Amino acid sequence: MVARHKQARDPRAHWLLLFLTLPVLFGALLFQGWTQNEVDGSPAKQDCTEPVPQDAAKAGPLLSVHGDRVESASMPAGTVALTYDGGPDPTWTPRLLALLKKHHAHATFFLSGAKAAEHPELVRQIRAAGHEIGSNTYTGADLGTASTARGKLELGLTQSAFAGADGFRTSLLRMPLTTTVPTMCGAEWPAAGRASDDGYLLVAADHAGKKPADGVVRQFSQTSLAYRETGQLLSDPHAKRFTTISESADSPAPAMKDVSAPQRWAGTGLIWFQDLGRSFVSALSWVLTIAAGLGLLRLLILVLYARAHVRRLERQRPAAPWLRRIKDPVTVLVPAYNEEAGIGGTLRSLLASTHRELQIIVIDDGSSDRTVEIATEYARRDRRVQVLRQANAGKAAALNHGLRYTRCPYVVMVDSDTVFEADAIERLIQPLAHPAIGAVSGNTKVGNRKRLLGRWQHLEYVFGFNLDRRMFEVLECMTTVPGAIGAFRLDALRGVGGLSEDTLAEDTDLTMALWRAGWKVVYEETAIAWTEVPTSLRQLWRQRYRWCYGTLQAMWKHRRAAVEVGHAGRFGRRGLSYLLLFQVLLPLLAPVIDVFMLYSALFTDSPVKSIVTWVGFLAAQTAVAAYALRLDGERRRTLWSLPFQLLVYRQLMYLVVIQSLVAFVGGSRLKWQRMHRSGTAAAAATHIDRTADGRRRLSATR
Missing domain, CATH: 3.90.550.10 (Spore Coat Polysaccharide Biosynthesis Protein SpsA; Chain A)
Incomplete structure (x- = not known):
C-alpha cells in the first residue's frame, strides 16, 4: 500500500486504438459530407460562355467526342429509350420498375454512385429486371466547373460503387445537370471530351419536340412526375419499342461488364466506408x-x-x-x-x-x-x-x-x-x-x-x-x-x-x-x-x-x-x-x-x-x-x-x-x-x- 502510487503506470495501449479509429471515423464523416454536398463542384448548372461546336449542335443524343471529331447516333424510328437520372430512390425506383415490368419495357437508369452505395439492393433489382445502368457521377456535381481530379474521382468512385453493389462497371454516362446536346456548352464540352477519352459513351436527351415515332431518348428523374409521364409514354401508340440505350443503338459490346474480384472487394469497401460515414452523421445528430x-x-x-x-x-x-x-x-x-x-x-x-x-x-x-x-x-x-x-x-x-x-x-x-x-x-x-x-x-x-x-x-x-x-x-x-x-x-x-x-x-x-x-x-x-x-x-x-x-x-x-x-x-x-x-x-x-x-x-x-x-x-x-x-x-x-x-x-x-x-x-x-x-x-x-x-x-x- 505504501508504494502503490510508484508502481502504477500510464495507460498507453488505448492511445494506439484511438489513433487508429479516429482517422477512420473522421475520414468517413468528411467523405459523407463530400458525397452529400458540394466541394470543388457546383450543385447548379453554370451559365454557358460558349456554345457547343457547330458540328455537334445537331448531333444525336448518343455522343463520342474526340478532339474536334464528334460521333453521334440517334434512336431508330418508333424506338423510345427511357432514361432515369439520379437515384436509386427507395420510394420511386421500385414503382418505376413495377410499371416497366407491367408494360414489358426496359430502360436505362443513370445512377448516382453515392445513392448506389447507399442502396445497393436497388441496384441489384434494376439489373435483375433486365434494365441497363449508366453513370450519373458520384455526387451529381457539375463536371464543367469541377477540377480534372474531381471529375476523375466522381467517375472512378461511381464505378467502384457499381462494382461493390453488383459486380459490374458501365460505359454509359449522363453528365449531371445536362439535358440535350446543346446544354453541354461552355466548360461542359471539355469535360465531355475527357469522359469520352476515358471510354464513356455520352447520353443526352432529344429535344422535347421530337416524337416517339421518330425515335427518341427521353430523360426523367426518379420522381412522381416521372412515374406519371412514363405511364403516359408507355401508352403512346406511336412508340413501338421501349428499350435500353445499348440495345437501341445496336452496340456490338454490352455497356455493362463484370469486374474482377479485387475490384468488387474494393467496391464493397467503399460501400462499407460510406455506410460508416452515414451512420456516424446520424449518430452525431442524435448526440x-x-x-x-x-x-x-x-x-x-x-x-x-x-x-x-x-x-x-x-x-x-x-x-x-x-x-x-x-x-x-x-x-x-x-x-x-x-x-x-x-x-x-x-x-x-x-x-x-x-x-x-x-x-x-x-x-x-x-x-x-x-x-x-x-x-x-x-x-x-x-x-x-x-x-x-x-x-x-x-x-x-x-x-x-x-x-x-x-x-x-x-x-x-x-x-x-x-x-x-x-x-x-x-x-x-x-x-x-x-x-x-x-x-x-x-x-x-x-x-x-x-x-x-x-x-x-x-x-x-x-x-x-x-x-x-x-x-x-x-x-x-x-x-x-x-x-x-x-x-x-x-x-x-x-x-x-x-x-x-x-x-x-x-x-x-x-x-x-x-x-x-x-x-x-x-x-x-x-x-x-x-x-x-x-x-x-x-x-x-x-x-x-x-x-x-x-x-x-x-x-x-x-x-x-x-x-x-x-x-x-x-x-x-x-x-x-x-x-x-x-x-x-x-x-x-x-x-x-x-x-x-x-x-x-x-x-x-x-x-x-x-x-x-x-x-x-x-x-x-x-x-x-x-x-x-x-x-x-x-x-x-x-x-x-x-x-x-x-x-x-x-x-x-x-x-x-x-x-x-x-x-x-x-x-x-x-x-x-x-x-x-x-x-x-x-x-x-x-x-x-x-x-x-x-x-x-x-x-x-x-
Missing part, C-alpha cells in the same frame, strides 16, 4: 441534440440553485445552522512533496491567521529539495509549526500520518501550494459548530491568472467548481471538499478510517465516505484560499487526468450510495447522478457541437443555422459565467477569454475525460503526477484588497 440539451440543462440548474443558495444565506446563516462561534484550537495538516517554491508562502499565510490557536503540521513526503529545511526554519521560529517526515508514500498516506499527531477537535487540510487569507480558517471552521456537519469546503481561487491559461482556469474555478458547490450545498450532495482548503471534524475523519489510498482523488473519496457515514458536508464561500494552477498544457493535462481518473475511481467505489437511505442515499442519487451526467457523459458528448459546426461550415449550403446555434450556446455560457463572477466578487472583464477557452481549453478537457474513462474501463493504473510549482500563489495573495461589500478582489494580478 448533438443530447449534448446541447444536457449543456443547457446544466446551465439552468446552476443558475437556479446558485440563486437558491444566495437566498438561503440571506435567510438562514445569520441564525443557523450554528448557534455558537468556534474558538477551539485547530490542527492544520500540510502535506508536502518537493514544494520548496510554495511552502514558505503557505506557512506565512497560516501563521498570519486571525484564528491564533493553531497546530500546524507539515508532513514531508520524502522531498528531495529544500522543503524540509524551509519548513523546519518556520518551526524554529514559531512553536505552532511542527515538521514530520516519512518516506515517499503519497498524499493520502502523508495526511494519515499527520492525523496521528493531531491534538485538536477540528482539522483543516491545506495543499502546500495554497495561500490562505487571514480570516479563511476562522470562517471555514464555523459551520462545524452544527453537530451534523462533518466537513466544510472552502472557496479556492486561482492566484496565477495573468496568462491566458491561468485566466481560463480562473473562469473554470469560478464558473464551474464554485457554482457547482453552491448547488451541491442546496441539494445536500457536496461531492468534493478540495484538498486546497477543507475543514473536518477529527472524530468524523477517524470514524471513516482517515483518508483512503484506494483512489487518486483522495479528497473526493473522503467526502463521499463522510456522506455515507451519516455526516453532512457544506460550502463556505467566504473562506478563501489562493492556489497555484498549472502553467503549461502538459502540466494541466497531468493534473486534470489525475483528478478525472480519481473521481471515476471514487464514483465506482461509492456507487452503492445511490441505493442507500438517509444522507448517503440523498448524496448518491443526486451527487453521483450529477457527476455521471455532467462530468462524464456531457464532456464525452460535447465535442459533437464543435465537430458539427465544422461539418456544417464545410459541407452545407447554409452554415448560418449551426453558427447561430454555437454562438447562442456561447452567449448562454457567458451570461452564466458573468453571474458566477458577480457572486464571487470577481471582475467580469475576464470574460473576454471565454470564447477562446471554448475553442482550445475545452477540447483539452474533453480529451482528459475520454482518456480517463478509457483508461478506467480498461483497468489501467495511473501513476501520481506532480506539478512543477513556482510560488506564484503567494505573490497573488499579497495584492488582495477588500471591496465595499466585503468580498475580495485581486487588484494587481488581474
Whole structure:
C-alpha cells in the first residue's frame, strides 16, 4: 500500500486504438459530407460562355467526342429509350420498375454512385429486371466547373460503387445537370471530351419536340412526375419499342461488364466506408441534440440553485445552522512533496491567521529539495509549526500520518501550494459548530491568472467548481471538499478510517465516505484560499487526468450510495447522478457541437443555422459565467477569454475525460503526477484588497 502510487503506470495501449479509429471515423464523416454536398463542384448548372461546336449542335443524343471529331447516333424510328437520372430512390425506383415490368419495357437508369452505395439492393433489382445502368457521377456535381481530379474521382468512385453493389462497371454516362446536346456548352464540352477519352459513351436527351415515332431518348428523374409521364409514354401508340440505350443503338459490346474480384472487394469497401460515414452523421445528430440539451440543462440548474443558495444565506446563516462561534484550537495538516517554491508562502499565510490557536503540521513526503529545511526554519521560529517526515508514500498516506499527531477537535487540510487569507480558517471552521456537519469546503481561487491559461482556469474555478458547490450545498450532495482548503471534524475523519489510498482523488473519496457515514458536508464561500494552477498544457493535462481518473475511481467505489437511505442515499442519487451526467457523459458528448459546426461550415449550403446555434450556446455560457463572477466578487472583464477557452481549453478537457474513462474501463493504473510549482500563489495573495461589500478582489494580478 505504501508504494502503490510508484508502481502504477500510464495507460498507453488505448492511445494506439484511438489513433487508429479516429482517422477512420473522421475520414468517413468528411467523405459523407463530400458525397452529400458540394466541394470543388457546383450543385447548379453554370451559365454557358460558349456554345457547343457547330458540328455537334445537331448531333444525336448518343455522343463520342474526340478532339474536334464528334460521333453521334440517334434512336431508330418508333424506338423510345427511357432514361432515369439520379437515384436509386427507395420510394420511386421500385414503382418505376413495377410499371416497366407491367408494360414489358426496359430502360436505362443513370445512377448516382453515392445513392448506389447507399442502396445497393436497388441496384441489384434494376439489373435483375433486365434494365441497363449508366453513370450519373458520384455526387451529381457539375463536371464543367469541377477540377480534372474531381471529375476523375466522381467517375472512378461511381464505378467502384457499381462494382461493390453488383459486380459490374458501365460505359454509359449522363453528365449531371445536362439535358440535350446543346446544354453541354461552355466548360461542359471539355469535360465531355475527357469522359469520352476515358471510354464513356455520352447520353443526352432529344429535344422535347421530337416524337416517339421518330425515335427518341427521353430523360426523367426518379420522381412522381416521372412515374406519371412514363405511364403516359408507355401508352403512346406511336412508340413501338421501349428499350435500353445499348440495345437501341445496336452496340456490338454490352455497356455493362463484370469486374474482377479485387475490384468488387474494393467496391464493397467503399460501400462499407460510406455506410460508416452515414451512420456516424446520424449518430452525431442524435448526440448533438443530447449534448446541447444536457449543456443547457446544466446551465439552468446552476443558475437556479446558485440563486437558491444566495437566498438561503440571506435567510438562514445569520441564525443557523450554528448557534455558537468556534474558538477551539485547530490542527492544520500540510502535506508536502518537493514544494520548496510554495511552502514558505503557505506557512506565512497560516501563521498570519486571525484564528491564533493553531497546530500546524507539515508532513514531508520524502522531498528531495529544500522543503524540509524551509519548513523546519518556520518551526524554529514559531512553536505552532511542527515538521514530520516519512518516506515517499503519497498524499493520502502523508495526511494519515499527520492525523496521528493531531491534538485538536477540528482539522483543516491545506495543499502546500495554497495561500490562505487571514480570516479563511476562522470562517471555514464555523459551520462545524452544527453537530451534523462533518466537513466544510472552502472557496479556492486561482492566484496565477495573468496568462491566458491561468485566466481560463480562473473562469473554470469560478464558473464551474464554485457554482457547482453552491448547488451541491442546496441539494445536500457536496461531492468534493478540495484538498486546497477543507475543514473536518477529527472524530468524523477517524470514524471513516482517515483518508483512503484506494483512489487518486483522495479528497473526493473522503467526502463521499463522510456522506455515507451519516455526516453532512457544506460550502463556505467566504473562506478563501489562493492556489497555484498549472502553467503549461502538459502540466494541466497531468493534473486534470489525475483528478478525472480519481473521481471515476471514487464514483465506482461509492456507487452503492445511490441505493442507500438517509444522507448517503440523498448524496448518491443526486451527487453521483450529477457527476455521471455532467462530468462524464456531457464532456464525452460535447465535442459533437464543435465537430458539427465544422461539418456544417464545410459541407452545407447554409452554415448560418449551426453558427447561430454555437454562438447562442456561447452567449448562454457567458451570461452564466458573468453571474458566477458577480457572486464571487470577481471582475467580469475576464470574460473576454471565454470564447477562446471554448475553442482550445475545452477540447483539452474533453480529451482528459475520454482518456480517463478509457483508461478506467480498461483497468489501467495511473501513476501520481506532480506539478512543477513556482510560488506564484503567494505573490497573488499579497495584492488582495477588500471591496465595499466585503468580498475580495485581486487588484494587481488581474
